[in-house]
Amino acid sequence: MSASDHRAARDGFRWDEVDLLAYKETGAAPFRAVTRQILFADPVLSCELRYFEVAPGGHTTLERHAHAHGVTILTGRGRCLVGETIHEIGPHDLVTVPPWTWHQFRAAAAEKLGFLCMVNVERDRPALPTDQELADLRRDPAIAAFLDGRAA
């Protein structure tokens, strides 16, 4: 069954006819306090639009892949790592994650972070950092602090 042409927003960033999903199916990838909702997954659209919400203090998986992301912050505040750069992010900011670029989104300690993520329907599986890749990233003290959830 296809979705209705109009699906109303409810309070708290929920939508009619949109299920609240676990962020990841498996427990293999480290993350904390993230939910996922698929807003558009129409076969005639070549991208999907998903809404991710990270609870205060939570974070998405540190990963990279061949596909790209186009992210629009919808609510809340936090920081994200894209490649080797940490960005402060807030409502309606735009974040581009290029192919094969390490990325992680972290909500502020006292504020959730909700964002839309546009992604190709046809896409590869994310790769996690090897121990060596993680050690290389952590060589930058600011990135190490980010990954540990500490202030820079």
Place this chain on the structure above:
Amino acid sequence: MSASDHRAARDGFRWDEVDLLAYKETGAAPFRAVTRQILFADPVLSCELRYFEVAPGGHTTLERHAHAHGVTILTGRGRCLVGETIHEIGPHDLVTVPPWTWHQFRAAAAEKLGFLCMVNVERDRPALPTDQELADLRRDPAIAAFLDGRAA
């Protein structure tokens, strides 16, 4: 030159490095008081994400095409016609425009309407209604009132 990985939102639904564009290039299609900003148009993403803003009392072109739209209302209120159904729309509502479906977005008389629109990069040109198609649509008094910008 590619866009920066982080483009901050400014006040008033503008963004760093994002140009404010005319809604349509040509004057052939009827519309009123609409601007367009292209938020994501990365060659590795198979969709674009655009932000359209319709000033109070304004409206997009009544049109249809083979491609589809995935629309997320970002700010303001108004109504939209999708096929033969008129929907009241407000912040974060989701609107799907299926292929070959007449559609038009109208801002409320006293409130602007701003929305994100996801669309395939590869897409056909919109078609405008013929006089006969317009007459057929207007046979429904509610649709005629909508198209004239009158309350239902």
